[in-house]
Amino acid sequence: MTSPRSSAADITARAAALDAADPLRGLRERFLTPDEVVAYLDGNSLGRPLRETPRRVSDFVRDAWGGRLIRGWDEQWMDAPTRVGDRLAEVALGAAAGQTFIGDSTSVLLYKLIRAAIAARPGRREIVVDRDNFPTDRFLVEGIAAECGLDIRWVPSAADAGVRPQDLAPLLGPDTAVVVLSHVAYRSGFLADAAAITAQVHDAGGLMLWDLCHSVGVVSTELDRWSVDLAVGCTYKYLNGGPGSPAFGYVRADLQEELRQPLQGWMGAADPFDMAESYRPAPGIRRFLTGTPSILAMQPMLGMIELIAQAGIPAVRAKSVTLTEFALDLVDEQLVPSGVRLASPRDADRRGSHVTVDHPAFRAVTQRLWDRGVIPDFRPPDGLRIGLSPLSTSFAEVAAGIGAVATALRELG
Ligand SMILES: *Cc1c(COP(=O)(O)O)cnc(C)c1O
Numbered sequence: 246m247t248s249p250r251s252s253a254a255d256i257t258a259r260a261a262a263l264d265a266a267d268p269l270r271g272l273r274e275r276f277l278t279p280d281e282v283v284a285y286l287d288g289n290s291l292g293r294p295l296r297e298t299p300r301r302v303s304d305f306v307r308d309a310w311g312g313r314l315i316r317g318w319d320e321q322w323m324d325a326p327t328r329v330g331d332r333l334a335e336v337a338l339g340a341a342a343g344q345t346f347i348g349d350s351t352s353v354l355l356y357k358l359i360r361a362a363i364a365a366r367p368g369r370r371e372i373v374v375d376r377d378n379f380p381t382d383r384f385l386v387e388g389i390a391a392e393c394g395l396d397i398r399w400v401p402s403a404a405d406a407g408v409r410p411q412d413l414a415p416l417l418g419p420d421t422a423v424v425v426l427s428h429v430a431y432r433s434g435f436l437a438d439a440a441a442i443t444a445q446v447h448d449a450g451g452l453m454l455w456d457l458c459h460s461v462g463v464v465s466t467e468l469d470r471w472s473v474d475l476a477v478g479c480t481y482k483y484l485n486g487g488p489g490s491p492a493f494g495y496v497r498a499d500l501q502e503e504l505r506q507p508l509q510g511w512m513g514a515a516d517p518f519d520m521a522e523s524y525r526p527a528p529g530i531r532r533f534l535t536g537t538p539s540i541l542a543m544q545p546m547l548g549m550i551e552l553i554a555q556a557g558i559p560a561v562r563a564k565s566v567t568l569t570e571f572a573l574d575l576v577d578e579q580l581v582p583s584g585v586r587l588a589s590p591r592d593a594d595r596r597g598s599h600v601t602v603d604h605p606a607f608r609a610v611t612q613r614l615w616d617r618g619v620i621p622d623f624r625p626p627d628g629l630r631i632g633l634s635p636l637s638t639s640f641a642e643v644a645a646g647i648g649a650v651a652t653a654l655r656e657l658g
Pocket of ligand 1: 350351352353379381382427431456458459479492
């Protein structure tokens with residue numbers, strides 16, 4: 246048996262060795278890292294700003310907005326939703342150009358794309374969604390089902406896992422209109438087999454919508470190769486776009502002309518400045534826009550998309566796996582003996598970039614940690630979520646963070 250003291254030193258040394266061997270370690274300097282924050286373990290809820298972000302935003306205000314004024318729309322802003330969407334698609338989604346746009350919030354995009362999917366599958370009466378999906382996804386499905394007179398088929402899944410093809414199979418059939426699932430589950434971090442599930446939904450004649458909020462920017466995603474129909478995702482999590490930055494939507498090229506979305510505003514119309522008498526959808530992906538795009542709020546994500554491009558998703562994913570493996574080792578060594586239970590997959594191939602652990606004291610623990618600059622988040626009923634954003638999180642932070650959880654548990658014990 247090693248003494249607790251030497252084991253703490255040993256963990257620090259292991260973290261230092263992992264940081265020294267990390268090929269992406271140099272990129273951590275690109276983020277704002279205030280001294281008061283000991284360990285930021287919630288980049289999966291709100292990514293850190295890049296160091297360049299204040300400058301990028303103020304340059305935009307001064308030069309683009311202040312300098313070009315209304316001319317900015319013609320010169321560069323009208324195309325920003327699809328230009329930024331295409332770049333994101335290329336860097337992080339495995340999607341060809343012309344299928345991705347930056348739009349409203351994820352919630353609003355879910356509404357638009359689920360409604361469009363249902364309208365494209367007339368006569369099919371069921372929306373399939375899992376019980377453990379993020380609340381907004383479930384709430385929107387409930388609302389849409391009520392509005393359109395459809396039924397919901399709820400996929401059961403274990404809280405510490407996620408939806409597998411065999412869980413879904415009994416719920417699919419000739420009534421399946423659309424299936425809404427998260428690629429990485431927000432609570433457990435379970436990474437779904439998107440290729441297999443999409444194929445399964447297509448075999449039943451339904452459309453597949455993937456919510457990529459917790460996977461975009463950290464997990465290899467091949468929307469085109471998987472023949473995904475629809476996808477949405479946040480840009481303020483692993484894309485570091487800042488609080489409330491606009492979400493992205495993806496609609497497969499060959500579906501675009503067939504789909505009709507319900508919030509038909511002028512920005513999705515064929516010619517917004519035609520001031521036409523009635524709505525005619527724009528050709529292609531633009532028809533999924535509604536109102537004036539949030540150009541100002543798109544600025545911070547631009548730097549992060551380029552940083553991910555520089556690192557490359559395979560390297561980002563490799564670091565994510567090493568970070569979560571290290572976190573699991575520390576959970577087993579330091580937390581499990583205090584009665585903590587792992588609520589995330591052990592298999593790295595089925596795990597995204599966060600790890601959740603359960604313990605009845607975690608609500609109180611989280612408050613204590615936040616006061617000490619150690620910042621994970623709490624997810625009811627008793628889950629502590631440790632989010633590891635590969636470009637900004639160090640192994641030293643993981644060690645400090647999990648060590649602080651162990652200390653707080655002892656104090657509250
Ligand atoms: C974070 C998250 C959302 C957030 O939606 P907003 O409209 O941005 O509030 C939606 N779905 C999932 C799965 C999420 O993780």
